[in-house]
Amino acid sequence: MIEVESLSKIYRVADKQPGLGGTLQHFMRRRHRDVCAVSNVSFTIARGEMVGFLGANGAGKTTTLKMLCGLIYPSAGQVVVAGHQPQKRHPDFLRRITLVMGQKQQLLWDLPPMDSLRVNAAVYGISDRDAKRRISELSDLLELGEELTRPVRKLSLGQRMKAELLAALLHQPDVLFLDEPTLGLDVNAQARVRKFLADYNQRTGATVLLTSHYMADITALCPRVLLIHQGNLFHDGPLDRLASRLAPERHVRLELAAPVGAEAFAGLGRLDSCCDCEVNLRVQPDELTAVVAQLLDRFEVRDLEVNDPPIDQLIGELFRQGKV
Amino acid sequence: MRRYFKSLRRFWGTAVASQLEYQLNVVIELVAVGLSLLGSLFMLSLFFGPGRALGGWSWHEALIVQGFYTVLDGMASTWLRPNLSSIVTHVREGTLDFVLLKPIDSQFWLSLRTISPAGLPEIALGLLLVIWGGHQAGASLSPGGIAVVLLMLLAGGLILYSLWFLIAATSIWFVKTWNATEVLRAVLASGRYPVAAYPAPLRLLFTLVIPVAFLTTVPAEVVLGRASTPMLWLGLGLAVGFFVAARQFWFYALRHYTSASS
Numbered sequence: 067m068i069e070v071e072s073l074s075k076i077y078r079v080a081d082k083q084p085g086l087g088g089t090l091q092h093f094m095r096r097r098h099r100d101v102c103a104v105s106n107v108s109f110t111i112a113r114g115e116m117v118g119f120l121g122a123n124g125a126g127k128t129t130t131l132k133m134l135c136g137l138i139y140p141s142a143g144q145v146v147v148a149g150h151q152p153q154k155r156h157p158d159f160l161r162r163i164t165l166v167m168g169q170k171q172q173l174l175w176d177l178p179p180m181d182s183l184r185v186n187a188a189v190y191g192i193s194d195r196d197a198k199r200r201i202s203e204l205s206d207l208l209e210l211g212e213e214l215t216r217p218v219r220k221l222s223l224g225q226r227m228k229a230e231l232l233a234a235l236l237h238q239p240d241v242l243f244l245d246e247p248t249l250g251l252d253v254n255a256q257a258r259v260r261k262f263l264a265d266y267n268q269r270t271g272a273t274v275l276l277t278s279h280y281m282a283d284i285t286a287l288c289p290r291v292l293l294i295h296q297g298n299l300f301h302d303g304p305l306d307r308l309a310s311r312l313a314p315e316r317h318v319r320l321e322l323a324a325p326v327g328a329e330a331f332a333g334l335g336r337l338d339s340c341c342d343c344e345v346n347l348r349v350q351p352d353e354l355t356a357v358v359a360q361l362l363d364r365f366e367v368r369d370l371e372v373n374d375p376p377i378d379q380l381i382g383e384l385f386r387q388g389k390v
Numbered sequence: 391m392r393r394y395f396k397s398l399r400r401f402w403g404t405a406v407a408s409q410l411e412y413q414l415n416v417v418i419e420l421v422a423v424g425l426s427l428l429g430s431l432f433m434l435s436l437f438f439g440p441g442r443a444l445g446g447w448s449w450h451e452a453l454i455v456q457g458f459y460t461v462l463d464g465m466a467s468t469w470l471r472p473n474l475s476s477i478v479t480h481v482r483e484g485t486l487d488f489v490l491l492k493p494i495d496s497q498f499w500l501s502l503r504t505i506s507p508a509g510l511p512e513i514a515l516g517l518l519l520v521i522w523g524g525h526q527a528g529a530s531l532s533p534g535g536i537a538v539v540l541l542m543l544l545a546g547g548l549i550l551y552s553l554w555f556l557i558a559a560t561s562i563w564f565v566k567t568w569n570a571t572e573v574l575r576a577v578l579a580s581g582r583y584p585v586a587a588y589p590a591p592l593r594l595l596f597t598l599v600i601p602v603a604f605l606t607t608v609p610a611e612v613v614l615g616r617a618s619t620p621m622l623w624l625g626l627g628l629a630v631g632f633f634v635a636a637r638q639f640w641f642y643a644l645r646h647y648t649s650a651s652s
Contacts, residue, residue, distance in 0.1 A: 077648065137487050139645060157493035165491055172488040176408040185404055188397040189494050217411070 067241060067273045068111040068134065073143035075104040075129050103129040105297040106143070111275065113240075116267050118288030118305070119277040120381060126297040127277045131243050134275070135165050148241055161190060164239040168249030171218075171230055178215045179229035183236060190237040197236065204232045208262055224255030231262065242266075244276045248283055260286050281381075295384070312380040315348040320361060321369035334360060343368075397494060398502060405472075405504040419508035423467070427460060427515055430582060445586030452584060453523030454613050458543065458606040459582045460516030465547055466554075466578070467509030473501050474558040475571065481561045486647070497640050501555065524613045531613065539612045542622065545629035546605040550578065552632035553600070555640070562643040581606040601628050 136152030150159035
């Protein structure tokens with residue numbers, strides 16, 4: 067459904083030094099610098115897949131998403147979405163995709179969502195009867211009722227987001243591009259949006275590409291994850307494989323009957339912390355059984371736990387360090 | 391085509407509904423329209439006054455020009471200003487993305503998405519002024535003549551729209567184009583008076599460079615039966631030319647659209 071090959075986007079940005087001198091210099095002789103927002107990215111997404119798109123702010127997620135929608139012309143590379151080249155923005159292509167942006171809204175601020183829905187129905191050429199049926203179906207799924215006839219400015223953020231989703235899905239698109247659809251929502255509203263997206267994908271077989279800063283969105287919805295870092299595609303595959311790639315070690319947490327010095331754990335993996343009776347170690351997976359056996363043998367262990375490090379912590383670390 | 395008509399109906403329905411949400415605003419706008427018309431009639435009376443003439447135009451003839459100016463200014467208030475000034479907002483806030491992703495011509499959407507009915511009385515008053523001025527100046531028009539007047543008015547409207555849209559389209563690069571549209575409004579204001587009332591260099595400028603003459607003076611000449619056929623063709627040609635240029639420029643601008651960052 068989505069094929070991307072060697073996709074790149076280079077922006078020209080003005081380079082300006084701070085202060086009056088810099089401003090004058092910038093005014094007299096403009097200096098530009100090329101910034102590579104996306105570099106040589108390739109992937110394919112099959113029909114019906116739900117794929118998470120991860121990356122820090124400025125990693126190139128939104129730029130890629132906008133090239134897939136046809137909003138931005140790629141600098142190099144090929145994109146085919148639903149059999150079309152997005153940048154041509156052919157009406158047949160536009161009828162098959164939708165873009166939802168968590169921080170921007172298309173609903174008319176002063177009017178109830180129903181008015182915006184009627185505008186969208188006319189623009190997409192949906193008959194009044196079909197529009198009515200689809201609105202009632204989708205509003206059932208989204209648990210929207212009288213909110214549809216209340217001015218948008220009087221709705222809560224969660225209700226507004228659900229109405230935005232309804233407006234974006236009225237024309238039954240095959241491909242959904244969702245850019246932070248749960249941004250700013252409370253935990254309950256996030257969960258409802260998530261459940262809706264999963265249901266919608268199941269019912270319609272739509273292809274979904276989702277970016278989010280909330281790891282819970284990704285873990286709940288997307289079996290497959292693309293991680294983009296500084297414009298490059300760093301990972302394409304299941305989320306747990308990303309975890310093992312980022313941090314191959316397992317976490318071992320020990321609770322001992324009596325405090326033991328840090329030196330006692332030499333040769334038993336990497337020691338994260340050791341205070342009083344609680345000890346945290348990182349151990350290579352192939353050494354895990356041997357190390358656990360030795361620990362149980364040498365110390366009086368009250369409790370022992372083996373975990374994968376939390377994925378959002380790992381990705382957070384990756385972004386902070388800025389190295390891949 | 392039917393889809394476009396239906397969309398337009400819904401566009402304007404929602405636009406009017408949005409404005410009626412704020413009742414006092416509607417009243418204030420209507421008062422402002424009335425006052426601005428009175429003000430421009432007063433200005434005109436200073437220059438032309440009954441019995442006086444300027445550049446070969448009598449008071450009643452000049453009233454026809456003022457009438458066409460009022461009609462065009464009304465069109466600008468009704469359609470151009472509300473729609474084309476929102477292009478800048480769309481670009482700055484990134485909501486242009488939503489427009490570009492609709493399977494409908496983006497220029498159609500951006501040019502006709504909203505309507506401000508407060509400008510409609512101005513159009514009606516302008517037409518009344520044209521009819522009254524024409525009657526007093528002794529003009530008599532056949533139905534065919536009326537059709538030519540309306541055609542030239544349409545051409546004038548198209549020229550104004552295309553110029554405005556061209557400027558608004560540059561917001562893809564510059565984002566702020568408010569000042570440029572103010573200059574355009576000032577130029578339009580020069581169309582209140584017959585072009586003949588201006589010195590020769592300005593006359594040339596207003597005919598060939600910024601075709602203000604075709605907005606008001608030429609339709610008035612048609613009413614008075616003094617328009618030359620080549621001028622009419624030139625007016626129609628310019629209207630089509632400017633429109634095609636504005637459209638091509640819009641497509642060119644979209645290729646350079648980088649979308650606001652999130």
